Amino acid sequence: MALSRLDNKHLTAFIPGTIVDVKVKVGQEVKQGDILVILDAMKMHNRIIAPVDSIVKEVNVKPGERVCKGFVMVVLE
Amino acid sequence: MPLKGKIEELKKRKEEVLQGGGEQAVAKQVAMGKLTARERIITLLDEDSFNEYDMFVEHEARDFGMGGKVLHGDGVIIGTGTIYGAPVAIFAQDFTVAGGSLGFMHARKITKIMDYALRMRIPLIGINDSGGARIQEGVNSLAGYGEIFWRNTLSSGIIPQISVILGPCAGGAVYSPALTDFVFVVENISKMFITGPEVIKSVLGEEITQEELGGAKIHAQITGNAHFFAESEFECFEQIKKLITFIPWNNTRKARKFEPKEPKPTYNIDDIVPGDPKEPYDVRNVIRAIVDDSDFFEIQEMWAGNIVIGFGRLNGETVGFVANQPLVMAGVLDVDSSDKAARFIRYCNAFNIPLCTLVDLPGYLPGVDQEHAGVIRHGAKLLYAYSEASVPKMTVILRKAYGGGYIAMSSRHLRADFVFAWPGAEIAVMGPEGAANIIFRKEISEAENPDEMRRQKVEEYKEKFANPYVAAAKGYIDTVIEPEETRKLLLHALEVSSNKVADRPFKKHGIPPF
Numbered sequence: 001m002a003l004s005r006l007d008n009k010h011l012t013a014f015i016p017g018t019i020v021d022v023k024v025k026v027g028q029e030v031k032q033g034d035i036l037v038i039l040d041a042m043k044m045h046n047r048i049i050a051p052v053d054s055i056v057k058e059v060n061v062k063p064g065e066r067v068c069k070g071f072v073m074v075v076l077e
Numbered sequence: 078m079p080l081k082g083k084i085e086e087l088k089k090r091k092e093e094v095l096q097g098g099g100e101q102a103v104a105k106q107v108a109m110g111k112l113t114a115r116e117r118i119i120t121l122l123d124e125d126s127f128n129e130y131d132m133f134v135e136h137e138a139r140d141f142g143m144g145g146k147v148l149h150g151d152g153v154i155i156g157t158g159t160i161y162g163a164p165v166a167i168f169a170q171d172f173t174v175a176g177g178s179l180g181f182m183h184a185r186k187i188t189k190i191m192d193y194a195l196r197m198r199i200p201l202i203g204i205n206d207s208g209g210a211r212i213q214e215g216v217n218s219l220a221g222y223g224e225i226f227w228r229n230t231l232s233s234g235i236i237p238q239i240s241v242i243l244g245p246c247a248g249g250a251v252y253s254p255a256l257t258d259f260v261f262v263v264e265n266i267s268k269m270f271i272t273g274p275e276v277i278k279s280v281l282g283e284e285i286t287q288e289e290l291g292g293a294k295i296h297a298q299i300t301g302n303a304h305f306f307a308e309s310e311f312e313c314f315e316q317i318k319k320l321i322t323f324i325p326w327n328n329t330r331k332a333r334k335f336e337p338k339e340p341k342p343t344y345n346i347d348d349i350v351p352g353d354p355k356e357p358y359d360v361r362n363v364i365r366a367i368v369d370d371s372d373f374f375e376i377q378e379m380w381a382g383n384i385v386i387g388f389g390r391l392n393g394e395t396v397g398f399v400a401n402q403p404l405v406m407a408g409v410l411d412v413d414s415s416d417k418a419a420r421f422i423r424y425c426n427a428f429n430i431p432l433c434t435l436v437d438l439p440g441y442l443p444g445v446d447q448e449h450a451g452v453i454r455h456g457a458k459l460l461y462a463y464s465e466a467s468v469p470k471m472t473v474i475l476r477k478a479y480g481g482g483y484i485a486m487s488s489r490h491l492r493a494d495f496v497f498a499w500p501g502a503e504i505a506v507m508g509p510e511g512a513a514n515i516i517f518r519k520e521i522s523e524a525e526n527p528d529e530m531r532r533q534k535v536e537e538y539k540e541k542f543a544n545p546y547v548a549a550a551k552g553y554i555d556t557v558i559e560p561e562e563t564r565k566l567l568l569h570a571l572e573v574s575s576n577k578v579a580d581r582p583f584k585k586h587g588i589p590p591f
Contacts, residue, residue: 005297006289006298012405043479044357044439045357
């Protein structure tokens with residue numbers, strides 16, 4: 001419901017784009033601010049960063065892949 | 078009775094009022110992790126500067142057993158004082174007295190200090206901590222809210238109005254803060270909503286806590302209703318005090334001038350913006366490399382982060398900064414970022430604060446949800462605010478300035494007084510990829526190797542248009558500058574525009590798209 005905007009575990013693409021780089025693997029510990037994925041969109045290599053300290057639960061993208069808006073790229077525990 | 082005895086009586090009466098809602102209620106307030114209303118005022122204002130008025134006001138309610146009830150100060154404290162020597166009018170609702178509920182006399186005290194603030198042309202600070210309308214007083218209580226909203230609107234743009242939410246602020250009560258210039262919230266203490274969790278549950282069957290519905294973080298991150306978020310009341314008071322140093326007492330004055338200071342050498346302006354236009358960076362560091370003492374006071378830091386707004390000083394003078402943030406969503410303009418920047422621009426314009434705009438954006442965010450959320454009318458707010466603003470307007474194009482975004486971000490065409498561009502600036506109607514695909518569609522599709530042809534045409538377009546010199550040739554930008562010259566030129570721009578005249582045809586008021 002309305003709480004989805006508070007969700008900081010499912011990291012989604014804010015706009016369609018191409019995955020340039022995936023910096024993490026499943027099971028890896030991440031610190032707040034760590035770069036997880038780089039998404040080429042809107043003329044920018046956007047850094048998708050960890051909003052909190054956590055462990056990577058799922059990685060759903062590979063470099064070169066195109067993702068649609070809202071696609072869940074990484075899930076944190 | 079001799080005078081001495083009368084003085085004793087006065088002291089006794091004061092002592093009684095100072096108890097607030099009594100020991101038990103105060104203990105409850107403390108248990109909630111909150112300061113009392115009086116502690117808040119004393120902590121916020123300069124030492125010994127607070128003077129209280131209407132201490133002995135009593136309510137006149139007679140219904141529902143209210144006749145015999147004593148409510149000290151009728152649940153609100155009003156007065157005047159100073160912050161770093163600047164005069165302010167203040168009210169603080171006292172939750173220990175009948176839950177800070179707003180009755181007729183309670184509202185009359187608030188409106189009295191509001192009238193005073195407007196008459197004396199000094200900032201008004203309202204500390205909200207109230208259960209809402211005093212039900213026993215019925216429509217008189219509603220009338221009180223209306224009188225407050227009316228005065229908030231009357232004072233808007235004349236004196237700074239600051240709302241501090243230090244407890245519940247629900248129902249109609251939330252509209253006073255919403256009508257004021259800056260709203261401060263504190264983690265775990267502030268709660269703001271129109272209809273609370275109980276009503277939502279009974280009407281919609283949805284369960285949600287107060288904190289999830291309208292806690293401090295919600296308003297700082299999601300709704301944009303709050304401008305400043307703090308983890309404690311003390312931190313919140315420090316933020317208010319700092320804000321007061323950046324803004325003038327009223328709309329006929331300039332903000333206080335401080336001793337000029339050079340930016341800190343840790344912020345080297347040459348190293349912040351990457352040459353590759355696809356590489357993000359934190360634009361706040363560019364602001365810090367420009368402003369006095371690298372002191373940038375950000376507003377609405379946690380909401381719509383793709384645009385950055387806040388105050389800094391140039392040569393001791395307050396300047397309002399608006400900057401696209403490439404670090405967040407590539408720095409696009411969208412519904413929320415347009416809304417955020419537009420309101421800030423209008424604030425600066427109302428209070429004689431010059432504007433400095435730093436541009437690096439790919440344009441507006443495309444998408445069905447944006448279009449359906451009304452990005453046309455929200456985006457228009459930004460154009461309106463910049464066009465309307467008559468304070469000195471300085472623009473620096475750091476890198477990308479494409480399409481409608483270029484026009485919206487304080488361009489020459491919206492009457493920026495100074496437009497500077499860095500040598501890496503790309504000012505064009507759209508990005509090279511998109512433009513080449515449209516202009517050379519035929520050549521690309523008919524080529525033996527379309528990909529190679531596309532690459533060539535993109536390069537061709539980039540070379541020809543993705544630079545600042547096409548716009549400079551038309552005089553749309555005044556000059557192309559080296560990054561390290563930025564501060565010097567902005568200081569100069571500010572100096573020469575100190576007597577700016579920007580006459581506009583008379584009108585009652587415009588119709589901004591809100």
